[in-house]
Amino acid sequence: MSSMQFGIFTVGDVTHNPVDGVTISEHERIKNTVEIAKKAEEVGLDVFATGEHHNPPFVPSSPTTTLAYIGAQTEKIILSTSTTLITTNDPVKLAEDYATLQHLVDGRMDLMLGRGNTAPVYPWFGYDGSKAVELTIEHYQLLRRLWEEDVVTWEGKFRTPLQSFTATPRPLDGVAPFVWHGSIRTPEVAELAAYYGDGYFANNIFWPKEHYIRLINFYRQRYAHYGHGEPQQAVVGLGGQFFMRKNSQDAVKEFRPYFDVAPVYGHGPSLEEFSAQTPLTVGSPQQFIEKTLTFADFFGDYQRQLFLVDHAGLPQKVVLEQLDLLGEVLPTLRAEFDARRPADVPDAPTHAARVAARDAANATEGAEQVSA
Incomplete structure (x- = not known):
């Protein structure tokens, strides 16, 4: 696996298709999501x-159920959430559900x-x-x-x-799942991520980059403040979105009617304005590669890049075609990001790497005690 993880995230919207007038059923949307995840693995994505x-x-509404079902039909892809609600879910249930998923996959x-x-x-x-911020902090600490x-x-x-409570099952290999904290506006969340040495995911698909540069830099500084490493070693993830066709004019023409009504960003700025202000690329594969490579210029070197692909009523056939195109440019993206990545920037976290790091730390500690 590359030192950087590339993947896709879904918001799971059931949106009326403005081109053919069809609205798919919830059943179709859920089954389509599974097909999209399997396709993501097939084209070489990591997440x-x-x-x-x-x-x-x-x-x-039930991410662990969906991810476990996908996990049974995939072999390599990392399964994650693009939000698990830390505020309204009971931390005890979160501990159990995600540890169970960790074992299953x-x-x-x-x-x-x-x-x-x-x-x-x-x-x-x-x-x-x-009480959202207070809930976030208390629930996460628990x-x-x-x-x-x-x-x-x-x-x-x-x-x-809780009195003498044990959450079951215990985490796999005694190492808890890696946690990213997603935020688009809240410094307290960046502070929480930094304190625990967790990942920080800035879903930068909505607003101009300057807003996110401030949040990410704040997280990096606080990560270093709490002794986890240098600012550039903090673990950062970014969002993004694209619509590609071999010919850029075809991409713009095909995507515009979907963009205009998209629940994520429709009914606002024009496609051109939005593309200029945000990571959205609507164009050729080459334009997509060039724009994606600029993200590290703005935000520093980072570990995870997730794209939103399946939304706004796009037909399943088109979404799968988009994933094929993403798969085609993936080797170029990996090579370019890896070539420019400084040696002291850590790789994206994986369970195996975290278990190995824990074991190495324990071995070092043991050797020090023996020598003392």
Whole structure:
């Protein structure tokens, strides 16, 4: 695997196709998601991630179920989330669900925690949305303890206390799943990621790069402050989106009607304005490669690049064609990113690498105790 991970993420929207007038069923959307994940592995991608939503028109309300099903039909691809709601999910259930997934797929998973962007979700699960940041911090601190400590006694503000509680199953190989913290606006989330030495995922698909440069630089500085390494060694992930055809004019013509109504960014700036301001590339494979390579110029060297491909009512056939095109440019992207990557920038985290690092640290510690 390359030192950088490339993959796709889905928000799982069921969107009316503005071109042929068809709206697929929830059943079709869920099954299509599985097909997309399998295709992602087939074309050589490293990661497939799904969001978590509890409201129409989105279908991924149960990420671990979906990812486990995909895991049974794939061999290499890392399965992740493009948001697991740390705010409205019970940390005990998160600890159990994701550790179970970790065992089922032999460690090829991680997760991205976030607050989501749907305010009404809080009361549905018995929480107060005005306490979102407090919930994020308390729930995550408990989740970490449940994975890292065999027996937990805990008391907090938002859930019932725990007395000598053991979350089961225990994490695979005694190493908890790697956690990314996804954020588009909240410094407190960047601070949390930095404190624990976790990954920070800036889903930079909405706004101009300057906004995200500030957040990522803040995270890098705080990561170093907490003693995890130099700022450039912090673990960063980015979002992105594209629509490619061999001929750039064909790409623009075909994608425009979908862009104009997309739930993620439709009804706002024009396609041209949005492409100029954000990572969106609508054009030829060469244009896509050139623009994607600029991301490291803005944000520094980073570890994970996820693209949004299947949304806005795009037909499944077109989404699979997009993945084929992504697969074709992938070797070039890998080679270019690897060639420019300084030696002191860490590789993207994997379960095997983290187990090896833990074992090496334990061996060093043991040798020091013997010599002392």
